[in-house]
Each structure stands twice: as structure tokens, then as C-alpha cells.
Amino acid sequence: MSDELILCAECEIEIDFDEAYEVNGDYFCEDCYNDLFVICYGCNEVIYRDEANEGANGKLYCNDCWCERFTSCVVCNEILYQEDAYYYDGEGYCPDCFNERFAICDVCGEAVPYDEVLTDDYGTQICEDCFNESYYRCSDCGRIIHSDYTYMNEDDDDEIYCRNCYEEHRSRVIHSYNYKPSPIFYGEGSLFLGVELEIDGGGEYQDKAEAILDVGNEDNEYIYIKHDGSLSRGLEIVSHPATLEYHINYIPWKQIMEKAKKLGYTSHDNGNCGLHVHVSRKAFGKNEDEQDTNIMKLLFLVERFWDQMVKFSRRTNSQLDRWAKRYGLAKPEEILERAKGSGRYYAINLENNNTIEIRLFRGTLKYTTFIATLQFVERLVKMAINTPVNEIQELTWEKFIEGVSGELKAYLITRHLKEADQIIPELDERDAEEIRKFVNQLLDASASDLEVA
Template sequence: MPTAVLVDLAECETCSAHRPTAELVETAENEHLCSGCVAALDLCERCELPARDTALTTADDYWCAGCRAHRTLCADCDRYAPYIVAVLSGGDVCESCAEAYTACDDCDARTTDSYTVDGFRAVCEDCREDYTRCRGCRTLIRGREDYCEDCAQPDDSRVHDSDYTPRPIFHGHGPLFLGLELELRTTIHGYNDSVTTANNELDGVGYLKHDGSISCGFEVVTHPMSFDYAINEFPWSVLGRLRLLGCYTDDEVGIHVHVSRAGFDSPAHIYRWLKLVYRNETHVTALARRRDSQWASFDPDIRDIAKHLAHGGHGWGRYHAINPRPAHTFELRVFASSLQRQQVQAALGFAHATVEYTRTLRAHDVVAGHGWEWATFTDWVAEHPEYAALTAELAALTPTDTREPSSNLEDLACAS
């Protein structure tokens, strides 16, 4: 009679089936499972044991919970990493994901929010506390100095050379931005105080430049501003302060308004704008308080090549009512200079209003609605309260209604 063989049985910890102990497989979680239950598990690629819970590591392997116990989950890629980088204002990320964040040039920390400082470096929010803004261009500079190297002048007069062109700082929301150039004369004795006052008041919105046509004085130049920002945020009180210090204007100084090319919808839009201004020379010069100026000529030849200018042509010279030579702007040069807030705001308002008015102007509006005529334009302006200063200046004039239907077929075609 054969001898009975005793088999040591154990229970599978998943399905509770009894199997020979030697057939049960130990898992990474120290469980003992039958072959059927083990087949449903993944294999840890580090310890090579079956595991209920595996996760991806930065080495592109799947590890069990025990093997990855000393690794940290990256907040960006959801993989476990042996080394982790703490991101300021963010989470803990792996070294690979950390490369997507800016490294502070002062403390080397990675950060979600960085600040550009003088020299085109970037610093984190904590190190930002060691910097202040240049009063000329608003660039962050180290320490508590007032001006960066570009803006500082050895004699502290802070009036830049005529060819000075700093990095533009855009104020407000585009795409249509305006840049103001206001030419002023000063008395000899009031020059230094006027310069100091102007720079203190402008405080990053603008700066001062020398102008070869001004024997004693300077030019106030602003950074690009939206029309809304210019009206509501520009330090208009500076005009009164400069007037009290003896600053004045005459027939030889003017206001120039740069209008961003990016603010136009198309070459056709530029063409309509140029035509509106040039076709209304008499009214424009009356509003601008400046007739027959050698610095802002209404040259008929320029009017004739408006289509060429609208498509990127530059014409010749820059002393025209509209100077098309700047690469990124058109320079409206028609206005006489002023220290009166309403007159300066009217100049900005005219530049902005003419662009917006011609934005949707079409051939039908020109033919049936006298769209290019002054009275039609000024009626439109009166319906827009944001142009209050321009409306007030227009009300002070006594324009004559000279509506003359256009017979220029090319003009009408290009208006569409």
C-alpha cells in the first residue's frame, strides 16, 4: 500500500484558494498569491517582484511602492524622481521639469514669477526686494539708486541726446498706442528747475531729449500709451508746473504724436486715415493752431502717393503733416506746442479719433455719407465722450461746411 504524502497548503491572500505553499508567489507588498492572482499584477522593474501599485519614475521605469519610497512625486509630470527642485510660488518638480522655469540670476532658485532687471537678467520675487525702479525707464536696478546707467547723466541734467532711444515701455492696452513729443522752450534761469520738475513728474512715463531746433529748452517724450491711459494716467499737472517755472511755446515748437502702425487693420485702413487728414488741411491746421509750418508741410505730392505710403513706402523727408519714415509708427506733426492740458489732450484725441473713425469707413460711406469730409468726422467725434478735449477745441473753432463729393475713383476704390 503506497505511503501518503502530506502537502503543506496555504491560502492565497487574494482569492482565498488553498494551494501548496511552494506554489504561492510573494509580492512586493509581502503578500502570497496564487499564480492566477499574480498574473493580474504588474512587475516592478527594480525589484522584479509583482506589485499591486506601480508608478512611473523619471527613468521611465515602473516601480513598486517600496522601491520608490525614497523618491518624490513631480508636481508637473507625475513621475517619481530621486532629486527634486522646489519652485518658488509653485510645487516640487523633477530636474527635467525645472528647466521650464526661470532661474533667478541672483539666488539660482527656480520661480514661476520672474522680474527682468537691468542688464536683461531675471530675478525671483524674493530677490526683487533688493531692486528699485529706474525713474527714467522703470527698469529694475539694484540698490536704491534713482536711475539706471542708460538714463543717468554725468551732470544729472537728465536731458538725453536727440538720438536717444530707450527700450519702449508700453502703458495701457493696445494694439493702438500713441507716443507724445512735446517741444518746450525755457528761460535761461528756469532751465534746471524745469528739467528737474519734468523728470520728477514723468517718473517712467516719459523722458526729456535735446532738440536741435530749440536753443533753450527740451522735448518731453513719452513711452507708448493707449489713449485711455494717456488721458487718465499721464501726470497732466506737469504742464502747469512747467508753465509756472517760465516754460513757454512759440510758432517754432510743436506737438508730434506717434501712432503705432500695429494699430491699423490693413493698408486700406492706413490709406483712409492719410486721406482724411490730407483732404482736410484747412480744418486740421485750424484745429492744430499751426498753418504753413516748415516742420509739418501738407505737401500735395505726399497726398498723391498715399496709396504707396499705406503699403509701406516711405516717401521723402520727414517734415510733413504725417511723417511715414519711422519703422513702427506714423508721426503726426501738425499741432503747435502747448502747455494747456486741453490742447495737448486734443492733439492725442485727434490722432486716436481719426484712426478709429477710418477703421470702418468704406466707399459707400465716402460717396453717400460724405465720410471724408470734416463735418461728418466732427459729428462722429461729438458722439464719443472720450474725446471731450477734442470736442471742446473743435467748439472753439468756426469751421465752414465745405462738402464736396469726391470724384477720385481711385480714392473710392482704396477706401473699401
């Protein structure tokens, strides 16, 4: 013990020099020293207790040593070793707070806020930058897939699929609504008709669709089948483009319709089904101006004979307003202007690039009605193409149907769109009495205005 006494810098009591604690040139008694100071657990330097920082291990550190070793969660303030913390945008998080807010990108390993991460039902988590650089979503199942493992169905609007969904699509006979295979043209010439026939009531079943395809495509690939969201339990039968002659003589429409009926489908009697006929735009002319002129005349014909069109279509006015509205009678050029860009649900739809679509007709599984409809469409188109604008504005219905034959002639009589007597002189290969009986049967059948299927 020294004889020298000094005063404690804090409490000012006399203490023996040898028992005093010196800090930065000041001396403290033991009690004051312990109250005011601690030893940094990192560097062993004496630091003021109120300037010390507690580490994740419960020890006290000077500011420099603490910052070298620890961080605190920006959310809950938990102290963490730096290597145990998770970081995003320069800020540290404890595991719980981080996992509540962020995902780790499976590709680059960077943290991504949950509201910005892209996920799928298979556990994949990926940031937007990585996705945009090399990844896609499967159009069917939503799986996130690398571009090296994508499959594309070029006949299905270039949709992208994973391997499993691609294989399923290849084996599926009911295609999606957007399915558009490369067209196969049947017949000679430029006036090709493509049919969309809606059938309902039998269900959207692969085996039933396959049974219809087996009948329709026995000799060639004439038809395919699509889903149609407007049908509750049905299908849409779509043909590849063919000339009228080819539809009548080669595509087995009668057998297709009989098979559909046996499988429990209806069309006319369902009330919601349509028969849409696509006409190749090239039939209307070699260039856009020529095509527009002839399409304009077709639009005018439909509007000029709208009352007859309604009768022929077998649709009600409310059905036409919903699925096949009219543009309204006006000068031919005005109707064309109205039609362009008006949308799909008009009697004549001009929205397609390569075809115009005639949407007037109610669906049918009656073969003669179906063929009469195709004959009627061809007559409309040829009349529009071959009749000058000034003459078409003066055309009468009687002149329009003059010279019709076959199923179309018989159908016009059943719909009271042609006088029955007019058919007799024009058919020279039948006995007149037998023809009268045939016409009377048609008239009797039309009285109820019903079709079978």
C-alpha cells in the first residue's frame, strides 16, 4: 500500500494511489470504476459502460468491435452475428423477419420481396430479372421453365408448354379455343369454305370427340375439334377449308352428324349453337381494294335482305342480337365503314386476317339443312363478286334466288322463302307428282319449325 492518497475523479473520496483505477489520466475508486466502465470483450480496451454495446453472446463491446461482429434486425432489433443475419438492400434481418418478407431467387440467390417474386405451384421462386432473361411459364400448368426446356405448339398460337403439358397436348383431341392448325385446302379454285359447327349436350369428352374424328377423318384430315366456352356441355367441330363441291362430295358430313346425334349431341334444338362459315378473303379479289369492294357488296346484300336472312338463319332475333348483329341498311360504302373494327359478334365478322366469317346461322345436325346453308353462302359470295354495285342496290330477292337448285331450293321452300310451284318446272329429272309429294312433306315438316337435333 502506498502512502500517497488521491481523490476519486467521480465520488472524490480519498483512495490509495496503488488501489486506484486509471482511465485516460483520471483515477477512480473501485466502486466508481465498476459502475462507470467495462472491458470490451473484443479488444480489452476500457470503455464507458453507457457507450458499450451488447453482442449476440451477451458480452459488451466497444462500438468498433461490435460493428465488426454484429448487426441488429431492422424490424425487431434482435442482435445477430453478421454471418447469421439476412440482408436486403443493405439492411440486416433476423431469420424470422426475413422469411416473413423475402424469398430467395432459385437462380441468382438474391433476396426478393414476396410481392415481387414469381412463383409456381411446384415450389419455384424466381426474381423478375432472371425470369425475363431466360424463363417462361407453361401456358397450361403455370410451371416456370427455363427456355432450354420449353416446347412450342406452332398450331396453337405459339403457346409455350413444359414437356408434360406439351405431350398431353399432342395426344389431346379436344383442342383449346385458340387452336389454329396450318390449314389444309381441299378442292380447286379460290372460294374455300371453312365450317365451325357447334354441338352441345353430349359433354366435352375426349372419347366422344375421338369417335367423331374417326368418322370424319377416315380418309383424310378434314376436321378437328375445339373447346368452346359458350357451350355448357359441348364441342366445336371445325373443318379445314374446302370448296362447296368438296364439302358435298368428299367430306362425310352426313356420317359426322349421325355419329354426333348417337353420342347425345344436338345443335339446332339446343338453342345456343351456331353454324359459322368462313370464306377465304382471296375469293373476293386479288388485292385489298378489290376484296373490300366485293365484301362491301356482300355486306349490302345481307342488310338488304335482312328479313329473309333471319328466316333462313333459323335464329331468333334475340339470338342474332347476341351473336350475329346487323350493321344496319345504308349505302354500301357506309356499311363497309361500319363493319371494319366493329368486333366479332356481327352477322358478317371482318376481324380475321385471312377469312370473313358469316355468323348468321343456327347450328344443325340435319344434313340437308347444313348443305343448303353452304350453298346459300356460296350464292351470296358469288352474287356479291359478280354483280356491279349499281345493280346490287336494285337486286330483288326473287332475282337473288333465281335458278337455285338441290338442297338449297328445297330448304328455301320449307322456310317460305320460295314459292313451292317454282320448283316444279326447274326439276326435269323427276316425276312431277313425286316432286309435289316431296314438297308437301317439306312444308308439313316446316309448320312446326323444328329440326331433329
